[in-house]
Amino acid sequence: MAEAHAAVAFSFSVTQEGLNVQISHEAMQAVYFSGVRSWRKRLTRFRNRVLSGVFPVKYTSLVGLTAIVLLASFLSYDITWGFKNNRTNIIPPRKGDSKTRNTSYLVSSTLLWLLAVLVIRYLLKLLLCYQGWMFEPRGKMSLKTKLWAVSYLQLLCYFTQNVMFLLVCLITKTNIIKVEGLGIKYYKELKRFIYEKSYEKNVLRSLHFTSNKLLITNPDFISIHSSNRWEQYVYLAGRGPIMVNSNYYGMDLLYHNPTPVQASRAANIVHAMFAFRSTLDKELIKPIKVNGVVPLCSAQYERVFNSCRTPGVEADRICHWSDCRHIAVYHQGRWFKMTCYKNGVLLEPSEMEIQIESILNDTSPPCEGEEHLAALTAGERIPWAKARNTYFVDGVNKKSLHAIEKAAFILVLDDEEHVVSDEDSASLSKYGRSLLHGKCYNRWFDKTFNCIVFKNGRWGINAEHSWADAPIMSYVVEEALGFEYQSLGYTQDGRVKGRPTVQPITPHRLQWQLTPECQEVIETSLSVANNLADDVHLNVSAFKHFGKGLVKKFKMSPDAFIQAALQIAHLRDKGRFSLTYEASMTRLFREGRTETVRSCTSEMCAFAKSMEDDSFTNKDRYALLKKAVDRHINGYKEAMTGQGIDRHIFCLYVVSKYLKLESPFLQKVLQEPWRLSTSQTPHQQAMNVDLNKHPNFLSGGGGFGPVADDGYGVSYIICHENLIMFHVSSKYSSSETDSDRFAGNIEKAMLDLRNLCESIILYS
Numbered sequence: 001m002a003e004a005h006a007a008v009a010f011s012f013s014v015t016q017e018g019l020n021v022q023i024s025h026e027a028m029q030a031v032y033f034s035g036v037r038s039w040r041k042r043l044t045r046f047r048n049r050v051l052s053g054v055f056p057v058k059y060t061s062l063v064g065l066t067a068i069v070l071l072a073s074f075l076s077y078d079i080t081w082g083f084k085n086n087r088t089n090i091i092p093p094r095k096g097d098s099k100t101r102n103t104s105y106l107v108s109s110t111l112l113w114l115l116a117v118l119v120i121r122y123l124l125k126l127l128l129c130y131q132g133w134m135f136e137p138r139g140k141m142s143l144k145t146k147l148w149a150v151s152y153l154q155l156l157c158y159f160t161q162n163v164m165f166l167l168v169c170l171i172t173k174t175n176i177i178k179v180e181g182l183g184i185k186y187y188k189e190l191k192r193f194i195y196e197k198s199y200e201k202n203v204l205r206s207l208h209f210t211s212n213k214l215l216i217t218n219p220d221f222i223s224i225h226s227s228n229r230w231e232q233y234v235y236l237a238g239r240g241p242i243m244v245n246s247n248y249y250g251m252d253l254l255y256h257n258p259t260p261v262q263a264s265r266a267a268n269i270v271h272a273m274f275a276f277r278s279t280l281d282k283e284l285i286k287p288i289k290v291n292g293v294v295p296l297c298s299a300q301y302e303r304v305f306n307s308c309r310t311p312g313v314e315a316d317r318i319c320h321w322s323d324c325r326h327i328a329v330y331h332q333g334r335w336f337k338m339t340c341y342k343n344g345v346l347l348e349p350s351e352m353e354i355q356i357e358s359i360l361n362d363t364s365p366p367c368e369g370e371e372h373l374a375a376l377t378a379g380e381r382i383p384w385a386k387a388r389n390t391y392f393v394d395g396v397n398k399k400s401l402h403a404i405e406k407a408a409f410i411l412v413l414d415d416e417e418h419v420v421s422d423e424d425s426a427s428l429s430k431y432g433r434s435l436l437h438g439k440c441y442n443r444w445f446d447k448t449f450n451c452i453v454f455k456n457g458r459w460g461i462n463a464e465h466s467w468a469d470a471p472i473m474s475y476v477v478e479e480a481l482g483f484e485y486q487s488l489g490y491t492q493d494g495r496v497k498g499r500p501t502v503q504p505i506t507p508h509r510l511q512w513q514l515t516p517e518c519q520e521v522i523e524t525s526l527s528v529a530n531n532l533a534d535d536v537h538l539n540v541s542a543f544k545h546f547g548k549g550l551v552k553k554f555k556m557s558p559d560a561f562i563q564a565a566l567q568i569a570h571l572r573d574k575g576r577f578s579l580t581y582e583a584s585m586t587r588l589f590r591e592g593r594t595e596t597v598r599s600c601t602s603e604m605c606a607f608a609k610s611m612e613d614d615s616f617t618n619k620d621r622y623a624l625l626k627k628a629v630d631r632h633i634n635g636y637k638e639a640m641t642g643q644g645i646d647r648h649i650f651c652l653y654v655v656s657k658y659l660k661l662e663s664p665f666l667q668k669v670l671q672e673p674w675r676l677s678t679s680q681t682p683h684q685q686a687m688n689v690d691l692n693k694h695p696n697f698l699s700g701g702g703g704f705g706p707v708a709d710d711g712y713g714v715s716y717i718i719c720h721e722n723l724i725m726f727h728v729s730s731k732y733s734s735s736e737t738d739s740d741r742f743a744g745n746i747e748k749a750m751l752d753l754r755n756l757c758e759s760i761i762l763y764s
């Protein structure tokens with residue numbers, strides 16, 4: 001950022017009177033504070049890297065150990081295993097030289113300390129590798145797990161600091177599972193969909209042949225947690241539109257809209273986001289831990305802010321900048337650059353409110369082609385890449401485009417209003433559609449996330465998927481909402497609290513010179529995006545009959561319970577089963593992202609069929625349900641602990657491409673359509689608000705577009721004890737799907753499951 005400001009800090013011109021030098025004091029001040037922020041951030045990172053080098057031991061312990069060595073020496077005890085007595089081999093003594101003796105004490109204590117660091121780090125890494133606790137029932141821990149828990153908790157409580165990125169150095173990468181086991185597991189998952197008698201033999205033969213060659217060639221290359229390869233092949237190499245197909249959305253609080261004033265809500269949200277970024281830059285975020293004990297990898301948080309996906313002809317790439325003090329704002333077809341710092345200090349919400357109101361009151365018309373400019377990010381990637389390399393390589397277009405791409409994030413001041421109402425069943429679906437694709441030209445879909453604030457104060461996000469997975473963005477939103485709810489707040493008339501203490505910098509209108517040829521490309525992309533958006537059939541519904549509270553009374557996993565309902569609903573909807581995808585996080589491993597849980601298991605199919613067969617009694621159905629639930633839970637745990645199959649097969653495919661080896665089998669496997677793609681949105685990751693005290697602090701979750709043309713995309717969030725949100729998407733163009741119908745089938749299946757469990761458990 002400092003280099004960019006330097007271009008305008010100095011200017012000179014040659015006149016008849018001589019050289020005329022002009023210095024912009026405001027720009028010089030900006031350069032100075034930008035440099036200060038940048039170096040402050042670098043020093044913080046350097047300090048944490050130094051700490052991580054000996055993590056989890058603190059440097060202060062070296063002083064204590066040195067004191068102990070000196071005290072022991074004074075008392076004629078040798079705790080250095082003879083090192084201080086043999087110091088002459090390293091430091092030749094001089095007569096009466098106490099410095100040599102003290103130096104030897106310091107060296108010996110330092111070596112002892114480093115040895116202790118290595119031992120403790122190794123023990124913690126070893127303890128973190130143990131995942132047997134995942135597969136044991138609650139309250140029935142084995143002796144091995146009890147010993148692990150005691151050892152790990154003792155080391156964790158005594159040594160470990162609650163710093164998010166420091167814990168990453170202790171998390172290990174996953175291993176590749178055995179090829180034979182991979183083939184057998186794959187066949188078991190697929191056999192109910194495949195009828196060829198020779199398929200099992202072909203599966204094992206293909207996997208054995210391909211993987212043996214590749215693993216012998218370079219076993220390290222196949223690391224499942226090379227997130228760069230996952231990004232490249234799954235996300236960045238795609239040439240189709242990312243709007244709907246890849247991007248996802250997240251909603252505001254369902255039943256609490258703290259203010260109807262758009263500028264005030266936007267100001268608080270922007271301030272809360274920057275406050276979170278500051279905490280993130282200082283690496284002071286507490287790590288998320290499974291069951292409050294085992295840490296999850298935090299690597300994905302690195303690119304939340306100041307990042308953007310940029311198009312390429314063959315593949316896109318993700319650009320990340322270390323520092324940025326502005327956001328890009330879109331309002332009524334115009335783009336603005338809004339600086340959120342002054343004199344190196346983050347502006348208060350009351351000062352940001354002034355800036356946002358000035359944008360809302362601006363009546364200047366858009367430049368030619370500016371209104372639909374963002375449609376370039378909504379259409380096909382190759383035309384966008386070529387247009388960027390042709391029309392945005394110099395002049396005002398380049399400068400304005402960089403202002404958008406380098407922004408901390410995007411703020412969209414939308415003209416629509418969205419009111420969530422129980423009386424209007426379609427209100428949630430309309431709200432979701434606006435967040436998912438909007439008008440196709442009023443969201444910058446390449447940006448890591450867009451904050452969309454509507455006219456009546458309600459807000460939400462649209463997020464790009466390649467840089468991180470949905471739980472990361474969900475955590476960021478939770479932190480922002482919690483900070484807004486607890487620390488910022490509003491006055492009685494809906495305005496932000498506090499008074500401005502400085503005059504904020506007026507937002508700057510971005511200028512564009514878009515040629516007719518460029519505008520033609522923009523309109524073509526808009527046409528493609530409109531066709532895609534018009535085909536999306538989204539149904540967002542609130543299931544209020546019961547929630548996780550009742551399911552837990554049945555002694556079942558809420559996620560497995562919902563997955564069982566989805567299989568029943570799908571069977572009733574289409575009359576058959578389909579490959580089902582459920583995302584499971586693998587952040588127990590370093591740089592882990594997701595693994596596939598194949599939810600449509602043989603056990604789940606058998607249970608779903610029994611629900612449609614009158615020859616089965618409720619007791620028989622319940623027994624099948626228990627088997628299906630147990631199988632699903634075990635499959636989910638296997639995916640979390642690196643024992644899934646899909647990412648391993650993907651890695652084999654990557655290596656086959658790298659070595660230019662054709663594998664029809666691998667291509668066939670990876671091209672299989674997921675006609676039912678599901679995902680659970682995590683809730684209360686930040687744990688910053690007590691839902692029992694604040695029952696209105698319930699998020700509506702988020703959703704995504706359908707993965708297959710003739711399939712469904714289902715996102716659900718278990719909000720609280722008595723509320724589950726379902727986001728169902730499909731395509732109008734498919735005669736086999738109907739989101740409203742499927743949502744109705746889900747509701748009926750959930751109620752049927754409740755009645756089944758109650759008939760066996762509560763009334764038996």
